[in-house]
Amino acid sequence: MIHSKWFGSVAAIFIVLLILPPLVPRFYVYILALIYVTSLLAMSLNLVVGHGGLFQFHHGVFYGVGAYAVALMLTKTSLPMWVGFIAGPIVAAITGLIIGWFCVRLSRLYFAMLQISLGSLIWAIVFRWYSFTGGDDGIHGVPIAPFLFSLNSSYYFILIILAISLILLYLILKSPFGTTLQAIRDNPQRCEAVGINVRHYQLLGIVIATFFAGVAGVLFVVLERSVFADLLFWTLSLEIFIMCLLGGWFTFAGPMLGAAIIIALRTFVGKYTEYWTLILGILLILVIFFLPEGVMGYFQNIFKPRTKEGIERG
């Protein structure tokens, strides 16, 4: 009953988003598409941060690696576009596997520090290797098939890939693997004691998360047709981390809401003042004090039917 109602509202939102592009100005279509891309990136991060309890502090690198993999393939080789689209996430996941393999050997802040170091190394290579990556100029005018030329068609492509990715992420979260990952977040020591090889599952989680970060990277190229080294810079990683926090990292859809809030702030408040992050900062402080479960977590608690658990929790 609750399930079908929930499904109904998600389907309704999806249909509204589908019919929106011809009705609103181009600029809004672009901002919405950018929100989708960033949403997917934040959602992929939250799989390991909110549900896996890992200090994945440099997730942006895998987004950038995915985007650069497509951009380089399409500009330097004559392979068909689809090959590039598939290669992007795979290259990101392989990078995730390599970096993750080292990181899961450490815990918490040491994990984070090692990942920031290894990630920054990749950023430095991309930033400096002018002959291959274009250095700080980036790569512009990535050739994309004609049917994705118009803004509206790339909007639809991004929306559909986002929807498929979200369904997959949801299934993964509700699968035995998802349950195990959340158990590891809650209590890694106890997981070892019930026969779970914690590192193995954490690494699998990182590979899945980085794969979807790579998908987001591909979508970024579809939208912007260019890539630049800033995609791999640590400030972006911090920003998506904040999106998870702000939206609610123990909820499924929270990071999307966080992404929408931050991009909307940057776009609309950023128009009036370059100090829009000041507002973001105040917002974050308020969230941390008053909505510790994030915006989405707060709404979930309000609308949660008063079941037995609700009463027992007091």
Place this chain on the structure above:
Amino acid sequence: MLQVEAIDKSFEDFMAVNGATLTVGKGEIVAVIGPNGAGKTTLFNLITGALKRDKGRIIFKGEDISELPPYQICKKGIARSYQIVNIFPRLTVFGNVQVAVLSQQKRSSNLFRPAQNIAVEETRRILESVGLLDKERSIAGSLSHGDQKILEIAIALGNEPELLILDEPTAGMSPEETSATMDLVRRLAQMRGLTILFCEHDMDIVFSVAQSIMVMHQGRTLVQGKPEEVRNNPFVQEAYLGVE
């Protein structure tokens, strides 16, 4: 079934376990007693692999397990509960036990089937046997302390262990909860043919439940034997039973 042979463990200068030995036979209920700091919990952590021993051997079913990581020791058939509640507080009661059952059935890496349809019967049977089935949908962190301690045991049962190690299963419980829990432990041992190794401060419980008692003192094994033998041991009488 389990032999601990002259095992040592030190933390910097402090010898927490110092040449302890222990024998647990198949189907037995064995208690470890001793004052606070005697090394009981450390001994359990060594057996389950949470800590690595410095010296000595741990033999389980004829195999040396002293070098194995915890998750492999668990797969050999040893499961444990903890003295301080150690559960998955954000998961439901059902989820807590299911995690162990999934791991036991080697289905933890299944990615695309809904977990709510997997291992349901096994999980619910365990919850029923410990009396938590009516709370299966509650968030584990919201349970009372007594129920959380029971959940501890239920999680350990999810691995279908042959040897169940309980570290002070009744710590912090009221007298009624304590006796109900010990009845449960006895019943489970019978029903599932479990071998149980536990430690406990309450001497009445220990002498009524255990078939064999090992007394620890400053990391050493003083004596292990049947309850009567241990009760009549002069040193044990003086040190623990308060007999002049």
